[in-house]
Structure formats: structure tokens, C-alpha cells
Amino acid sequence: MSVTEIAPRSRAALDPAAFDRLRAEVARYVSGPAEEWADRIESSGSVPDELWTELRERGYLSLAAPREYGGRGLSFPQWMELVELFSRSHGSLRMIVHVVNGTWRAMDAFADPEQRERFVLPSIAGRIKVAFTLTEPHAGSGADIRSSVVREGDTYYLTGAKHLITFGVRCDYWLLAARVAGSTGHEGTVALMVPRDAAGVTVEDTSQTMGVVGTDHARLTFDRTPVPVANRLGAEGDGLAVALGGFLTPSRISVAMSCVGLASRAQELALEYARRRVTFGKPLTSRQSVQFMLAENEADIEASRRLTLHAARRWEAGDRDAAKLSSMAKLTAVDMLGRVTDKSLQVHGGSGFWKSSPIERVYRDARAQRFEEGTNEIQKTVVFRELLSRPEDVR
Structure with missing residues (x-):
């Protein structure tokens, strides 16, 4: 089966013996090395890039993905058992593992084969970081989003603001929901993969938080930021x-x-x-x-x-x-x-x-x-x- 044929909710599961070994491995990591990282994060106030590298090399950023995508092929309930273990550790470490093991799924369900190669598989492999970007400072987190796009040829021009965006500073792409200018409700919403280095973007680091210290959060402002239509996941209305x-x-x-x-x-x-x-x-x-x-x-x-x-x-x-x-x-x-x-x-x-x-x-x-x-x-x-x-x- 090719990667383009994988269902977004694959029911495959790791066999019980292999899963028990994996669960024991994660438990040891959480009670040992992860606690050392927690002390380092709390004292420095930031998450070192080395932690991202370690989590990637251990395969912890691709646990929930299908084997055909380079993941471990866990069922979703199995993945939840590991989330419980990771959550006993530092909040920022849990956040990394949680988000990276989730954003690929949102992209994959709507990606065409070319987008799967550009965005989904590199995210699972840890070669790119993707930040889920929905919440806005002047709207809720649903059909009332205000960030809008105007299409001119093969390019969308994005205008608006987002805030409380986890990994919004250090990501490579923002997986962003906006709407076609003039549309209302769910209709006209679009999901775009916006490059971190796109023009017309102002990024404000807002990482000083009460807890989950070290997870970078951002406030983003877009001023006619160009985004290729080829970076749209799904159709207009699918955002x-x-x-x-x-x-x-x-x-x-x-x-x-x-x-x-x-x-x-x-x-x-x-x-x-x-x-x-x-x-x-x-x-x-x-x-x-x-x-x-x-x-x-x-x-x-x-x-x-x-x-x-x-x-x-x-x-x-x-x-x-x-x-x-x-x-x-x-x-x-x-x-x-x-x-x-x-x-x-x-x-x-x-x-x-x-x-x-x-x-x-x-x-x-x-x-x-x-x-x-x-x-x-x-x-x-x-x-x-x-x-x-x-x-x-x-x-």
C-alpha cells in the first residue's frame, strides 16, 4: 500500500508484546532523562534544540504515524497510553511530543500526494516543525475567525493576526486557518501551510508564561503575506x-x-x-x-x-x-x-x-x-x- 492510500484513522496497532516494551521504554525515559531535561528547562526558561533532536532520534516524534509513513503504527488508544506517560514529565516536553504527533494527521487527511511529500512526511521525520495556528486575539477559535485571504492568480495574500501559537516562533510552517475575504461561517475557510520566512509577517515572542516554561508561543501579524495556492490543504471551505x-x-x-x-x-x-x-x-x-x-x-x-x-x-x-x-x-x-x-x-x-x-x-x-x-x-x-x-x- 502506498502512502497516498493510508486512511487518516488507521486502525493498525502495535502487537501487545512490542507495545509493552515500548511503554516500558517510555516510562524509563520519563523517570530518568526527561527529569534531567525538566531541571534544565526550568533553570534556563527555554527548551534546548538538543531536546528536539533527542526526541526525534528516539522516535518519539513519530509514534502515532503509520509504519508506511515512518512511524510506529500505534493505534490511537495505544498512543493515548503513551501520552499519559509523557505527561508525567515536564509540560514543554509533553507539548512537543503531543503536537508533533498530531499536526501530521490534520495535514494528511487533506493533502494531495505532492503536499504529503512536502509537508506530512518531513513533519513525521522531524525535518520540519509545524505550528497549529487557529486562535486569534479578537475572535474565538471557530467559524468567527477574521484572518482573511484574497486570491490573485496562484497566490493568496493573507492579512490578520493570530496569538497563543505554540511553537509559533521556531517553526518552519504555520498550519493556519483563515477565510476568503467576504465569506462567513464555515464556508470560505481555508487551511494554508504558511512558510515561516514569508514576507509581511511580524512574529512576537510571547513565551513568558506561568507554567509549561520553555514552550515558545507567538503572536503573529500578517500584512498581505503571500502564500502559494499550492500550499492550501483541501478546497476552499475545508479550512x-x-x-x-x-x-x-x-x-x-x-x-x-x-x-x-x-x-x-x-x-x-x-x-x-x-x-x-x-x-x-x-x-x-x-x-x-x-x-x-x-x-x-x-x-x-x-x-x-x-x-x-x-x-x-x-x-x-x-x-x-x-x-x-x-x-x-x-x-x-x-x-x-x-x-x-x-x-x-x-x-x-x-x-x-x-x-x-x-x-x-x-x-x-x-x-x-x-x-x-x-x-x-x-x-x-x-x-x-x-x-x-x-x-x-x-x-
């Missing part, structure tokens, strides 16, 4: 399909699982601290209030894990309720993460407030999930929209 169905739906499931992974790390740190911390001659684990907090955490984490894996299976199967389940998983997991990290920090008492405590970084990083791939308010809107569109006879 939001590329952005929402191709990237955001599976990515929201990934973010939900990243919440599960980070919450598991917080729970682990809280349990370790409670076991060794002694007050009035007894460890904290003997205090019923602490026992209850940790028990509630455990139930919360497992419930989110199961819902997220269910959403992953339904998305891979192409079920019509995948978008709803994706948003349900994300909003549930985000709320869970907030509760778990808050209780885990509380178990640490005052000592958890200092940067010398690992729980401090986890607590800061957790806040980013609340808006990554859309706030909970957006997720609730998606869920209700899908609920309302369901035929009455199946309600």
Missing part, C-alpha cells in the same frame, strides 16, 4: 474541517489524557510526601483527612482515564459522536486535574509552595490545560451542539 476535525478533535482527547498523566504524577508526589512526613509522631498517611483526599484523587483519575480511552476508541472508529466525547473527556479531565493538583499541593502543606518541591511545577503546569485546545466553556458548547443535533428518536 475548519482541517483545524477542528483533523487536529482539534483528536488533540482534545490527547489533552484529556495529558491531564490524567499530570494528575497521576501529582498523586504520586502527594502519596510519597504523606508517607514520609511525620506530624505528632505519625505519618500523614495515618490522618483520615489525608486518606480521603488521596482516595478521592485516585477515583477521579481513573474515571477520567476511562472516559478518555473510550473517546479515543470512538474517534478511531470514526463514530459520529467522537467530537462530543472528545470535548466531554477534555472538560472532565481538566476539572479533575484542578481538584487533584489542589489536594496534592494541600497534602504538602507549606513545603509545596516552594520551587524546590516538584509539586510546585506540576501545580503551575496544570493551569495551562484549562485553555489548551479550547476552554471548558468551549467544550460545553460543543457537547450541547452535538446533543441538540441528535435525532429525537434516539434521545
